[in-house]
Amino acid sequence: MDAVARRVGQAFQKGTKIVSPSEDGEPSEEYVLVEPVGKGAYGMVYRAMKMSTKDYFAVKILDLDEEAVAKGKHSTVETAAREVAAHKMLSHPNVIKYYTAFVHQKYLIIVMELADQGSLRQYVRHFGVLSEEVIAYVMKQALTGIAFMHQNDMIHRDIKAANFLLNEQCDVKLADFGLSIGNTAQDKAMSMVGTPYWMAPEVISHGTQTKASDIWSLGITAIEMAIGDPPYAEKNPTKVLFLIAPPEVPSPTLPKEFFPDGPFQDFLYACLNKDPKQRKSAVELLQMPFIKNARDFGSFEEFDDHLRKTHASFKGTDFEKWFLQRREEIKSKRGPERSLEVCHSGKEERKRRKGAERRKKGGWRKTSGLVFQSFPGGKPGGDSPEGIAKLSLTLAKEGRRRAELDAQMLSNRIALLKAEEEKAWKKIQETRKKKTDLDNLRDRADDRQRAKDEFYRNKYTQLRQQQQLVAAERERARAMRDNSKNVISERKAADARSVKTESFDIEQNKRERELFERATKAERAHMIKSQKDEVKRRLEEEQQMKVEAARLEYEAKVAKEETQRARTEAMVAKLEREEAELILRLQNTQVTQRQAYEELEGSLHNSCSSSVVGGTNKPSRSGSARSFQAALGMMNHHLPSRTGSASGGTANTLQAKRSKGTTKTAERKAR
Known part of the structure; x- marks a missing residue:
């Protein structure tokens, strides 16, 4: 990885200019590398200045490593594609801002926000x-x-x-x-x-x-x-x-x-x-x-x-x-x-340390296929027969002990191997699954890479086509400059004819528009008059309908009042008949009372006369007779007047009712 950064550093020195390609009609931008600010696994990061605005940006340069890609090593390309995709998706104040990315030679250039602290x-x-x-x-x-x-x-x-x-x-x-x-x-x-x-x-x-x-x-x-x-x-x-x-x-x-x-x-x-x-x-x-x-x-x-x-x-x-x-x-x-951040294997260092520890402790050495532990004083027992016998016995015991230990270790090893086999089988299944997932990821990465290559290939084709179109345009411009005088004269004549035709068309259109406006104005006036007449006619019809409705309502009201008046007159006639009957009954009653009073008076008079003739002096009874006669005279005086006043009041009431009914009838007829 340091070699990649070194290769990028050699290719891009301080002051190097990088020009971005123009895309979608936007002009190309030029960046000047000022100084390196860091290095990563696949390239370096520079502080760069954008020449058009004089602003500073962070330019990350990644080596796409075409040879590694050709051998199937996609780590650099995948990392670059992943970083660009992530930057495009994220826009946040606490995330480094992404501006653009483009390919320069075999390097990927990513322009980002500069965090210069x-x-x-x-x-x-x-x-x-x-x-x-x-x-x-x-x-x-x-x-x-x-x-x-x-x-x-x-x-x-x-x-x-x-x-x-x-x-x-x-x-x-x-x-x-x-x-x-x-x-x-x-x-x-x-x-x-x-x-x-x-x-x-x-x-x-x-x-x-x-x-x-x-x-x-x-x-x-x-x-x-x-x-x-x-x-x-x-x-x-x-x-x-x-x-x-x-x-x-x-x-x-x-x-x-x-x-x-x-x-x-x-x-x-x-x-x-x-x-x-x-x-x-x-x-x-x-x-x-x-x-x-x-x-x-x-x-x-x-x-x-x-x-x-x-x-x-x-x-x-x-x-x-x-x-x-x-x-x-x-x-x-x-x-x-x-x-x-780097994992070193350190195998050589571990070997060196183990060798030093063995040498310090005495270590192990091989002799005639047998393993002896080195002792400071040489072989145990020396070279005498007793020593050789002791050594043989010791070796036999050691061999037997080692055989037992080897058998035990072998059985333990078999059990461990079985357990390891089960774990290995599970690990193989997991590895197969991971391999399948990795293959899928690799396939997606290949698809993305192919799409990217296709994109840049199409971009290159478009650029070539644009260059060819520009060259063709230049040729056409040169031919037009050669024939410019004839073209200009013909264009002036054509312009003059077109101006004359346009002026005639404008005048004709003006006259037609005036005629059309007059016809439209007359038609509009006629339409407005028709609408006014129609409105007037409708108003008159509505007025007549209202008058007719009022007349019908008034006639119904008059008929109702006539009916009421007839009922009132019938009631008045009935009351007059009842009044006449009452007067007649009252007169009969008065006659009867008068006759009774006369009879009473005659009887009293006769009784008084007989008492005087008889010579009986009864002052009390004569005084009472006189008082009774005085009362009877007063009754005879007041009775006709009450009867007359009653009959006169009744007659006056009936006469007032008749005059009132006649007045109302006259008013109704007048209306």
């Missing part, structure tokens, strides 16, 4: 460790970008501090999507990819890449920023895989004497749960207190000042002593120049 791994190497405030700030921004990726069904698969970049605004940007994949059923990877120290247990055990794998790698990155290196950094990367994968091995943690229980430890526990189903998602982690209460650095200067102050306070503490001791242990076991 470096990666977090550089700050960890410079300052040793980072404070919890910085870790919380970085985790919050990184989780925002990771949550956006997961919502778009994308998995990064290589989360670590080296892939977290900072820009001038102190924004954390996710970078290096060469290993990212989709999270759909077709794209889910069943392979162990990534960096060993940051790999999740399920990736090592089953090769299953999920969104939870990114969360595990994020927790390891938090530990890396807190203590300067990831867990197990002092061990060989291959051994680390066997320390992370077993479920009985606890998850990595931070030392409690320097990192007591609190929000940071809770955050690490949520990220580093061995069960991926119990591991929190990126959205859930954003709601934890450690992330919600994170400090917000407004500028990169504030961020840098905080790093320097915390680094100064770190000096002379117990944590610094522990950190330096751990760093020396890592250097002694891993070597000062050994990288965490």
